[in-house]
Amino acid sequence: MSQRPSGDRHAEIHRQLAAALAELVPDDPHIPPHPYLRRHLAQHAAQGRVLDDAHVPPALLPWESSSALGRLLAVGDSPSARQQWLQAWAKLEPYSHNLSPMSRLTSLHLAHHAATSRHKPRMHSHSKPTPFAGSPVSPLWSDCASPDNVWALNDAAVTSLTTVAPGRRSKSRTLLVTGDDHGVVRVLRHDGSTAVPPIAVHEGAVDHLLPLHEGLLATGSTDGTVTILDAPRGRTIGQIHQRPGTWVSSLTLYKPQNRAPVLLAAFSDGYIAAFNTAAFQEVDIPLPRLERAAALLRGTTLPDGSGLLLYAQHDTVSCFDGRAALTHSRHPATIRALVALPAPGHYAGGDTNGNLFLHDAASTRHPRMARADKAMNGPITALAMVTVDDRQALASAGADGTVCLWQTHPLEPIGESLQAHSAPINALTSLSGRSGARLITAGADRTVRNWPLTGNTFQHGRPAWNPITASALSSGPAHLLAISEGTRTLTWDIDTGEKRPVIDHETVTALAWVRVHQRMLVAAALSDNSIVILDPNAERHSSTEVRLKGHYSPALALEAVPGSGRSSLLASGSADGSVRLWDLHTHEPVAVFTDHKFSVRCLASTRTASGALLASGGSDGNLRIWDTTSLTQHGPTIRCDQNIVNDVAFEPSDDRTGRQLVTAGQVGTLKLWDLESVAKPVHEFNPRDGDLNAVTAFRIHGRRVVFAAAGSTSIHLWDASANRQLLQIVIGYPVNALRVAPHQHSSEPSTVLLATGEAGTMIFRVHHDRL
Structure with a gap:
């Protein structure tokens, strides 16, 4: 029997394998590599200590299927310049499971550009050759952070976390358990993969997870129930308590005097239920009487080993020793988090004002306290x-x-x-x-x-991150980006990299580029409810600055209305529920529409044979169309049934008599509407990516209309005529605004797309012939 190679010899074998296999990867990332390369090349490179871009070529990554690249990088050496493509892909890997290879290729191309070319002008950002010359997109400019250390992606907001040990007889490692806003529990391995199928447990959010013994787990939900799970096996043992009309506010283990530990569940009406941890039957033990309000419970011990129950309601922490309850500490605001510390009797808490505090419950006469005011x-x-x-x-x-x-x-x-x-x-x-x-x-x-x-x-x-509150992209020929970050607004020339501050020390809630007397100006909605019109090339605070006043709350949307026989028009939609039209030559209001009940969150316009139409949508869930020539509502109000309408976009204007537009809703759907028949949508698209916050449209191949919609993690390109998704571009963070501009300096048809989100801004070309 041959002896196993030594460590160095073993690594050398894998180095040679990785080098040989890398030669077999096609240079064209559109060509699928052999399944063995997709599955195992990265593992060979890692074992050979050559996990880098040369041994795992970028052209392989859109097809890589081991779903372990992030783990392999994490246990290796620190990131280096030789791992730029690998590091970019590892950050996208958790989002990749349901992506097509083309969507993977596109997402990787943009992620690599964001990681290596931040704030670089276009002429310099393409100085290095890219292996993705045939990608459907070409990055132009980026100030976008890549997603960091994403271990797993969930279908809904994750509301609780814990770890469980599978049990003494199991050889499995500790597992991570998550609960989410849809009542689903997931059990994950150390690499983020699922250990068992998702477990639908509750009708409400799973806000509490408490590990017990031998892999068992207690769950508490906003539906007022407590359930026991066998987490490693993915099984529900059973519901042990239900309290209708309440929610579970806390779960903890507590050891009463002279008794075995019990499971305690607190409910929003102040009721506490106790259960033994063997059969999970309710037991009658001394417990404190609480106010009729939600409570946080934490079991701990005193220095003599006796059990102590800590409980917090409102701004007060009290303790119960099995006989009497004692108010122990009061705090500046409502207590949001409570944890027992390793030292007997010690606990920590945090409140809604961001204060952090430490106490010693064992010292009741002179309680010891440490506090970090405004810790967060x-x-x-x-x-x-x-x-x-x-x-x-x-x-x-x-x-x-x-x-x-x-x-x-x-x-x-x-x-x-x-x-x-x-x-x-x-x-x-x-x-x-x-x-x-x-x-x-x-x-x-x-x-x-x-x-x-x-x-x-x-x-x-x-x-x-400084929150990006507004952005806008000029139509060209030189594409200028206007962006508001924190309390500062500036413009960037993405071709040259030149930037110019235009507003300081003011919060801007909406931006738009407008053309007045053949000059490109910036319209900015300010927090004082006014709208300022600025020349970005003029000196700041110059006499050319114009302020439009009339709203009672800040404008949340601005839209340059295409020529309609009148002077240049600007539309504004405000949190006061009104839509206003402004004449940019006279700086006077043209019309005020007050039909929306709540905030107007989005505007869109289109040119027609008889003038221009303006669409407005918002928090009342309705869409209204306005005729900017007659200054009246065009057609009936559209009841979108999407909760809040976050954004709206018309199809690009052409010679067709019909007019269609799409709404992006809080419920996560796009709906396509025909203005000739608004009783129901023509098509509906649900990319299953959380709230859809933004939508825009462009035309390809003459008559095909593509809508770009932004969700919680990605931008989705949807062909409305075929009712199918063309591409999913993973960003990793919510995108709040999308804008398009035609690309006028290209031999092939393309559209420039601006995407602004919580992690920054990205601008890229979408190549029509590659979709």
């Missing part, structure tokens, strides 16, 4: 004890999507805050594996993320 910018949403560099620490998460680490004696931050999610973080836990301890975070952005639990991760942190 916004409510503290979750707390967890973790181990960092072999030392215990407290992790706190907030509604602003950030995570902080704290040492507890004394209470001081470890490093800087980490921007972990683009939405509120709902849950935290930690997981130990071969690559070391990891911090697992889950949030309302539907992702579960995985961070190394080391001081280095938080040493420099990562600053919170």
Whole structure:
């Protein structure tokens, strides 16, 4: 029997295999590689310690099917310049399971550009050859952050997290369990893959997960029920309690005096139910009497080993020793998170004002307290004890999507805050594996993320993103980007890279480019309810600045209305429920439409033979069409049945007599409407990507209309005439605005698309002949 090769010899064999297999990958990424290469090439490269772009060519990545590239990179050496394509793909990998190879190729092309060409002008961003010359898109400009450390992608907001040990007789490793807003529980392995099929458990959100023993798990939901699961086997043991008209506010284990530990469930009406942990039958034990309000429960012990129950209601933490309840501490705001610390009697909490505090419940006469005022910018949403560099620490998460680490004696931050999610973080836990301890975070952005639990991760942190509140792209010939980030608005020339500030120290809620006297000007809606018209080439605060006033709340949408026989028109839709038309030559209002009941969130316009039509939609769920010539409503109000109408787009104008437009709704659907018959939509498209926040349209091959819609993670290109999806472009974060402009300097037909979201801005060409 031959001996197993030594470590170096074993790695050398895999190096040779990886090098030989890489030669077999087709240069054209449109050609599918052999299934063995798709499945195993990255693993050979990793075992040969040559996991880089040369041994795993970029042309393979759109077809790579091991779903383990991110894990292989995580356990290898630190990222290097030789892994740029691999690192870009690893960030997209969790989103790739249902993508076509063309969608993978497109997403990877844009992700690599975003990672390597931030803020570079177009003439320099293409200096390096790309293996994706035949991609349906060509990136032009980017200020977009790539998705970081996404471990798993969920169908709904993730509301709870925990870990379970499979049991003494199982050889499986610890598993991660998630609960979501749709009542589904998922059990995940260390690489983020699913260990068992998703378990539909509740009618409401699974807000609480509590590990018990031998892989069993208690779940609590907003439907008022508590259920027991066998997580490793993916089975529901049974519902043990239901309290109609309430929700489960907390679950914990608690050890009463002289009794075995029990499972406690608190409900929103202040009721507490106790169950033994063997048969899960309800037991009668002494418990504190609570107010008729939701409570947070945490079981802990005192220094003498006796059990202690901590409970928080409103701004107060109390403790119960089995005989009497005692109010222990009061705080500046409602307590949102409560956790027992390893030291007996110690606990930590966080409130809705962002304050973090530590207490010693064992010292009732002179309670010891440490507090970090305004530890986070916004409510503290979750707390967890973790181990960092072999030392215990407290992790706190907030509604602003950030995570902080704290040492507890004394209470001081470890490093800087980490921007972990683009939405509120709902849950935290930690997981130990071969690559070391990891911090697992889950949030309302539907992702579960995985961070190394080391001081280095938080040493420099990562600053919170400045929210992009508005953006607009000029129609050309030179494409100018106007963008508002935080309280600053500037313009970029994406061809030259030149930028120019136009507004400082003011929040802008909407932007649009308008043409007046053959000049391209910027219209900006300000937080003081006015709209300012600026020449981006003039000196700031010059006499050419014009302010339009009339709204009672900030305008949320601006739209340049195409020529209709009148002077240049600007439409504005406001949170005050009105739509206004402005004459940009006289700076006077032309019309005011007040028919919407709530905020007007979106506007779109189109040219017709008799003038221009303007569409408006908003929070009342209705779509209205306005004739800008007669200044009256055109046709009946369209009841969209999409909850909030987030955006609207007309099909591009042509000589057809019919007029169609599409609405993007909060319920996650696109609906195509024909203005000649608005009783029901012509087609409906649901990409299953959360809320659809934005939509725009362009025409390809003469008569085909493509609508681009933005969801929680991707941009979806939909061929309305064929009612089919053409392409899904993964961004990894919600996109809030989409705009198109024709591309006038190309031998082939294409459209320039602007996508602005929570992670930044991206501009790219869509090649019509490649769709």
